[in-house]
Amino acid sequence: MSHACKLATGNWKMNGLRADLDEARALAAGFPDAKCGILLCPPATLVCAMADALSGSAVMVGGQDCHAQTTGAHTGDISAQMLADAGARQVILGHSERRADHAETSAQVAAKAAAAHAAGLVAIICIGETESQRDAGQTLDVVLSQLAQSLPDEATSANTVIAYEPVWAIGTGRTPTLEQITEVHDALRANLPDQAISLLYGGSVKPGNAAEIFAIANVDGALVGGASLKAVDFGAIIAAL
Numbered sequence: 001m002s003h004a005c006k007l008a009t010g011n012w013k014m015n016g017l018r019a020d021l022d023e024a025r026a027l028a029a030g031f032p033d034a035k036c037g038i039l040l041c042p043p044a045t046l047v048c049a050m051a052d053a054l055s056g057s058a059v060m061v062g063g064q065d066c067h068a069q070t071t072g073a074h075t076g077d078i079s080a081q082m083l084a085d086a087g088a089r090q091v092i093l094g095h096s097e098r099r100a101d102h103a104e105t106s107a108q109v110a111a112k113a114a115a116a117h118a119a120g121l122v123a124i125i126c127i128g129e130t131e132s133q134r135d136a137g138q139t140l141d142v143v144l145s146q147l148a149q150s151l152p153d154e155a156t157s158a159n160t161v162i163a164y165e166p167v168w169a170i171g172t173g174r175t176p177t178l179e180q181i182t183e184v185h186d187a188l189r190a191n192l193p194d195q196a197i198s199l200l201y202g203g204s205v206k207p208g209n210a211a212e213i214f215a216i217a218n219v220d221g222a223l224v225g226g227a228s229l230k231a232v233d234f235g236a237i238i239a240a241l
């Protein structure tokens with residue numbers, strides 16, 4: 001099943017200063033009556049300012065991570081409730097860079113997703129195989145295991161989105177074949193607890209390859225890193241939705 005309203009999510013990662021809010025404003029100006037969901041996830045320092053800058057526009061704002069607890073002695077972390085309070089409506093969780101750089105497990109991702117849901121945020125949960133796992137023929141085992149372990153029990157299409165991001169395709173300019181994306185998305189769809197949960201593809205999505213990826217039946221949108229930083233590039237991807 002594919003959704004009528006697709007979702008384009010931009011992940012700015014650790015990029016962006018206040019001056020870059022002009023890119024967010026330019027994006028919003030380009031899509032005054034968006035027919036799809038458009039989301040920008042800036043670094044935590046910009047969530048509040050971006051939410052203010054985009055207030056009343058069709059572009060939503062999200063976070064890139066949250067802690068599983070609501071408050072407490074966790075220096076440097078932010079809670080889902082804080083993101084919601086700053087104006088976020090969604091939060092990316094379990095990105096492969098967090099799984100690699102911070103040793104996040106799928107169980108921790110599920111706990112963070114439960115915290116996001118409790119705060120009223122949509123959790124965008126990332127899963128994906130490494131290149132060596134793909135070479136070893138383990139792709140479906142890896143992503144289905146991550147899917148099963150990263151989703152909290154209460155996950156539904158109203159509060160959860162899944163992003164399939166092959167680790168080897170992130171920031172590399174390399175993408176799986178359309179057949180490989182189809183195979184993984186079909187397997188994910190068949191194993192979702194709620195069939196209407198959106199499935200995003202992420203990994204080197206660019207204006208030049210967005211349309212063919214979005215044409216895949218079980219692709220409901222994209223999670224975009226590098227190409228989401230500039231309104232002209234992200235706008236071209238959104239236009240292909």
Ligand code: PEP
Binds near residue numbers: 013171223226
């Ligand atoms: C990402 O950060 O989730 C991502 C897919 O990055 P890129 O589009 O740059 O590959």
